[in-house]
Amino acid sequence: MNGRLRLLIALLAAVLGAALLWVFLPLLATRPESALAKAALAARPLTGVGNPVTAVLLDYRAYDTLLELAVLLAALLGIWSLGPPTPAYQRAGAALRAMIAWVVPLLVLAGGYLLWAGGQVPGGAFQGGALLGAAGVVLRLGGDPHAGLPAEPWQRLLASLGVGAFVIVGLVLLGLGRDFLDYPSAWAKWLILVIESAATLAIGATLAAAYVGGRPPGGTR
Amino acid sequence: MTLLLFDLVLIATLLTLAVAALNSAEPRRAVMLFIAFGLWLALIWARLRAPDVALAEAAIGAGLGGALMLAAARRAARRREDDEAQR
Numbered sequence: 001m002n003g004r005l006r007l008l009i010a011l012l013a014a015v016l017g018a019a020l021l022w023v024f025l026p027l028l029a030t031r032p033e034s035a036l037a038k039a040a041l042a043a044r045p046l047t048g049v050g051n052p053v054t055a056v057l058l059d060y061r062a063y064d065t066l067l068e069l070a071v072l073l074a075a076l077l078g079i080w081s082l083g084p085p086t087p088a089y090q091r092a093g094a095a096l097r098a099m100i101a102w103v104v105p106l107l108v109l110a111g112g113y114l115l116w117a118g119g120q121v122p123g124g125a126f127q128g129g130a131l132l133g134a135a136g137v138v139l140r141l142g143g144d145p146h147a148g149l150p151a152e153p154w155q156r157l158l159a160s161l162g163v164g165a166f167v168i169v170g171l172v173l174l175g176l177g178r179d180f181l182d183y184p185s186a187w188a189k190w191l192i193l194v195i196e197s198a199a200t201l202a203i204g205a206t207l208a209a210a211y212v213g214g215r216p217p218g219g220t221r
Numbered sequence: 222m223t224l225l226l227f228d229l230v231l232i233a234t235l236l237t238l239a240v241a242a243l244n245s246a247e248p249r250r251a252v253m254l255f256i257a258f259g260l261w262l263a264l265i266w267a268r269l270r271a272p273d274v275a276l277a278e279a280a281i282g283a284g285l286g287g288a289l290m291l292a293a294a295r296r297a298a299r300r301r302e303d304d305e306a307q308r
Binding site for chain 1: 272273276288292293299
């Protein structure tokens with residue numbers, strides 16, 4: 001029975017793979033996206049950023065990025081609802097502590113660089129935020145039970161900063177009579193930078209808090 | 222020709238890592254293979270000239286995702302030990 005079930009699953013997976021190939025190959029042959037790509041590249045000066053990936057993520061499809069940040073926030077709320085975190089790791093030895101004292105500032109610096117560079121070259125909020133989160137992971141591995149994060153109220157503020165900045169910018173633009181997240185091109189670069197900075201902090205705090213793996217102690221019940 | 226060979230090696234290694242990660246019974250081992258898979262996938266994204274995706278895959282997919290899954294495996298192992306101690 002078990003062998004037959006395995007065979008059935010393998011067969012179904014093969015059929016699914018064949019179906020996906022059958023859909024994908026004609027698309028590959030026709031390349032319908034070239035017209036869209038040309039239009040997107042032509043309109044890039046209006047967005048104020050040089051990196052086309054950032055232009056897509058923060059301007060053309062800002063909605064997607066807003067919802068991605070909301071997914072991260074929801075994931076953190078789910079982790080916090082699981083109860084208290086696991087016990088902290090034991091305090092690191094002298095050699096590891098000395099390395100952490102070097103690595104954490106470097107990670108923060110590199111995160112800030114990726115955020116700033118994301119406007120022109122590959123980089124951006126998610127990569128920079130991941131480096132900030134990695135700094136938190138390194139701190140927790142070295143024995144800091146809070147992974148370098150502040151007290152719980154501040155953690156809540158940091159974690160919701162990304163979604164918050166996005167929604168506030170969108171609502172202000174709505175109030176000024178534009179569409180939601182339709183930046184005026186004179187301000188586009190700075191609005192994108194504000195949103196990305198907030199998103200970087202939020203992503204870093206969320207990932208570090210997720211690694212702690214539970215609601216921070218000392219919160220009200 | 223050399224590049225084609227290079228690409229074939231990249232793809233074959235990626236598939237091998239994926240199958241090995243799926244087939245390993247021990248969670249820790251599976252996570253380590255998954256981290257190797259993520260780093261290899263970042264190489265492939267770089268080869269496809271998508272440096273943004275490669276950066277995100279290496280930092281989030283392999284690095285932080287791996288760290289989170291290792292922590293989850295540690296937690297699951299501890300819970301299993303507690304259960305066995307109670308029996």
